[in-house]
Amino acid sequence: MLLEQTDKPFSDGRYIFEPKIDGHRLILSRRGGVTKLYTRHGNDVTAKYPELITAGPDIILDGELAVMDPDTGVPDFELTMSRFHGRKLPIVYVVFDILLYEGVDLRSLPLMERKAVLDRAVSDNGTISKTVYADGRGEDLWDAIVARNMEGIVAKRKDSVYATGKRSDNWLKVVNYTYADVFIGGWRKEKFGWLAYVPATNGRLRPAGAIELGVPPTHKQAFYGVAKSLITGEDRDYVYLEPRIKASVKFRNWTKSGNLRSPVFVDFILNGQISA
Template identity: 80%
Template sequence: MLLEQTDKPFSDGRYIFEPKIDGHRLILSRRGGVTKLYTRHNNDVTEKYPELITDGPDITLDGELVVMDPDTGIPDFELTMARFQSKKSLLQVSYVVFDILHFDGSDLRSLPLLERKTILDQAIEDTPVISKIAHIDGRGEDLFDWVLERKMEGIVAKRKDSVYATGKRSDSWLKVINYAYADVFIGGWRKEEFGWLAYVPTKTGQLRPAGVIEFGVPPAHKQAFYDVAKELIAGEDREFVYVEPRIKARVKFRNWTKSGNLRSPVFVDFLLAV
């Protein structure tokens, strides 16, 4: 089941609200004593997470696989990806479960969400490795304020009566992302797949690379950029065309990575040229 995005937090008694966990989606399926783990795109990752292989009744769970920051106790996406890409189990994972699709021979997907939540509470006990996500009733704005204080990824709103429907997005499950904002200079573009090179100032006033803007640019803004940028070309290589960084834009993004890049920057608008 996929999440539709909405821009602002809201409160509504028809919904429950959960913190959005900043990891990667994981389906746990146990049949006849054999556990399999799958990503959102149906890739088998069972061998990556041996600590999630446990005994018990047949069950299918949906949740988020994450590594917590040891200092803050908050999900850390970079640590999660480091564990995902590693062949060794050096970073402890947490599987945060938010839904149950099958249990002990019964298909639960057509049941309302709150009924599935009740079955989930009965089906698994929290452990240091596998735990159920907490939720609150109706008060999305309060939860979003709590998330802001902790600099977490955002919140998810789920209709209490929603069935589990795969393959489409709807207002049954909504996400509100806690974006940060930055002003960047565009210093070039990628030749093949679309992407603008973003640069940000250092403390000494120089510009340094800070990632690639791939999302959120309307066609009219792309054309306006290239109409101006073709007069600013300073060089190129096999992958990129470089321009004088005189075009400025505002972007929203998830967070700064440890290497100083913008994570998943989304174009908001152009700013005045310098």
């Protein structure tokens, strides 16, 4: 089951609110004593996480696999990807739903009934943990998440069934974005992407990744109309510009290498102001 996105946190007694864990989605399926682990896209990653292979009844769990930052105790996406690619780091599988238990398909049950089964079926340990949630108080949870600089929250209707593979506003995510102003210093020739630059400590500009998301067609058209007069050169993959076009972006966080993680275009900045 996939999530729609909404811009602002809210409180509503029809919903529960969970922390959004900054890792990667993982389905755990154990049938006939054989455990398999799958990513959201159906890739078999069983061999990557042997600590999740345990004995027990037939069960299918949905959750998020993460590695925690040892200093802050919050999920760290870069460490999670390091573990995914083979680095030996301790994991936590944060379980938020149960789809099958002891041969019974639970997907048509309301969320809170599935949660009750999950409480009986799964015991927290050092590797597997059931997610916590706030009943109706989304804004309170949001404030706590922002204070810890975590990824965001997920709002879920208490009466929602589990609709496999579909996006639904029964599950809504609110992302704790960071905002920054960047200069656009070029673009990719193949897959769309504007090259983002930010000020470095020496006062010059340094590259900080590529803006791929959120750019409306009208803004693309306006950009290329202006950018043609700013071209300074090109190579096989990129066209380079004088970095005179400025934009506001929102993004998940700064990576350890100083790049914007998953930047989303907000708008151009004209004379210090966001354009209309």
